[in-house]
Amino acid sequence: MKKKSFLKKLSLLTAAVLLFSAMTLGTVAEETYDYDMEYYSQLKDKDVTINVYNWGEYISNGDDDSLDVNAEFEKLTGIRVNYTQFDTNESLYAKLKSGGTTYDVIFPSDYMVSRMINEDMLEPLDFDNIPNFQYISEKFKNPSYDPENLYSVPYTWGTVGLIYNYDMLGFDPDSWDIMWDPNYAKQILQFSNSRDAFAIAELMLGYSINTEDTMELDQAAQLLKDEKPLVQAYVMDQIFDKMQGNEAAIAPYYAGDAINMMAVNESLRFVIPKEGTNLFFDAVCIPKIKEDTEESRLKKLASEMYINFLNEPEIAAANIEYIQYSTPNDAALQLLDEEVRNNPISYPSDEVLENTQVYVNLSEETNLYLDRLWTEIMSAEAGYNYWSMPLFLVGALALSVAITVMKKNRRRRREQFNYQNSQNNF
Incomplete structure (x- = not known):
């Protein structure tokens, strides 16, 4: 169920190809995906680590033959990912507000994005470093919780x-x-x-x-x-x-x-x-950077590179197939199986959506x-x-x-x- 769609569609393979497909998905991804290596190699030898704070069960992690998104990003960029999880928006907010721990990438929901913007808790994004924002559907851009699209990139809905x-x-x-x-x-x-x-x-x-x-x-x-x-x-x-x-x-x-x-x-x-x-939206953001130093500039670039990587169409599709949420990424949506795209739980009818509140x-x-x-x-x-x-x-x-x-x-x-x-x- 959670295998990537391009693996599902392979047919009439020779024994050699079958053996190759049994390898790790990280290897398959590395040889199949058309990455911009000039972009992703910018920090290859800079010894950068980013702290990512996400919801539980909310990223493809290599289980059930899925793609290990964080491992693939580390291998591609040389940037280490220190990945931890939270269970509510309120606990995320409290952790950031306390100042006891520093995070570089976070995944708040719509209303929490708005709250953090109002309290100057988020860093404006440099979208020149997030070229894959082009794949986000127009209807998910400039959302009510971030009307100028300065601080967030949609992750799921x-x-x-x-x-x-x-x-x-x-x-x-x-x-x-x-x-x-x-x-x-x-x-x-x-x-x-x-x-x-x-x-x-x-x-x-x-x-x-x-x-x-x-x-x-x-x-x-x-x-x-x-x-x-x-x-x-x-x-x-x-x-x-x-x-x-x-x-x-x-x-x-x-x-x-x-x-x-x-x-x-x-x-x-x-x-x-x-x-x-409730109709909800989860987004990816960067917490407010307290000091402008060389280290903080490198971490911000690495964080924006991570956000961009999540929106590589094939990566976003593999991620969505694992977590089963709905994607705001149009290019990723087209890579999903028709059965997934037509699932009324993931992609409800207009009639259902009319009876929702954000x-x-x-x-x-x-x-x-x-x-x-x-x-x-x-x-x-x-x-x-x-x-x-x-x-x-x-x-x-x-x-x-x-x-x-x-x-x-x-x-x-x-x-x-x-x-x-x-x-x-x-």
């Missing part, structure tokens, strides 16, 4: 949806409300990051996922507290083991990871709930308020047990949620992303 085990449920849910169904107590997983968890509650209540109304945020927080007795665990990367191993039945997560989990466990399915969802950067005041509410949710006791509640209270709670959802709140679409009218403003 996708949607958040509901992953569920059909064999454990026996039916196909179509609403986020199943995450509040007491019939599935302790079989439900929830995001361990505040922005994504709050978005689900806000969608349930008919509010914008970018609301800054404290009353609406309080109601969303209460809904998440109500859910807590049902939640088995708050997760990020831990979701893979739990859903693939039939340890849980229901979880919200990202479409690309859902595809990977479904390939491991055939009982798993994915749906965009009828209330709508995160925007919230005010500092709202971010602090959200942090406080999330701390309260995480530290709160599980409270009442749904199974021991009187039935009339269970019914009253369900009725209360239903009435709130029915109100739809006139603000529901106040900041909703309109896919049809915003093709050029992703």
Whole structure:
């Protein structure tokens, strides 16, 4: 499933060619890809190391016969890659804000890019050093989170949806409300990051996922507290083991990871709930450089070279085939198998995208308020047990949620992303 497309298409090979194709993909890539060696050899003997900070499970790493992107870059350029991982935008932000560790390349999501720009935490990019930016689709350039395209290059995009085990449920849910169904107590997983968890509650209540109304945020927080007795665990990367191993039945997560989990466990399915969802974009950026030194200039060039390498069409295609997210790189998209390009999970229809919203950067005041509410949710006791509640209270709670959802709140679409009218403003 995760092998590069050009390997899949080989046919009628001689025994010698078959033996060659069994070699490492790094060797194949080196002899097949048409790199600009004058460009990539600039720092060959400069003894440069870059620290790359990315999401977990978010780059092709050589597993399952995939291309090892970092190893290929090191071999090509002589630049060493010190690669580490984070699990939430908030942990990335906190790590950078603390100043305890220096990173040269980071992968924040849309709203976090905007926040970091506002707080002068990102370095402007020199696009002369990133010629492969030409392959980024026009509809992904000058996005709302970086309107002048000064600080970021799109890496992936996708949607958040509901992953569920059909064999454990026996039916196909179509609403986020199943995450509040007491019939599935302790079989439900929830995001361990505040922005994504709050978005689900806000969608349930008919509010914008970018609301800054404290009353609406309080109601969303209460809904998440109500859910807590049902939640088995708050997760990020831990979701893979739990859903693939039939340890849980229901979880919200990202479409690309859902595809990977479904390939491991055939009982798993994915749906965009009828209330709508988040349409997200992840980007590659360079954190603010504190001192202008020869070392920092070399590291910045190396970092921009790394970003450019990620957008080599063949590299981007191999990477996307491994992580299964959606690519903003038009040239890479054309190299993917038709089955991948037509997968409605990776590349949803316009109708589905019309019912999505894109995160925007919230005010500092709202971010602090959200942090406080999330701390309260995480530290709160599980409270009442749904199974021991009187039935009339269970019914009253369900009725209360239903009435709130029915109100739809006139603000529901106040900041909703309109896919049809915003093709050029992703």
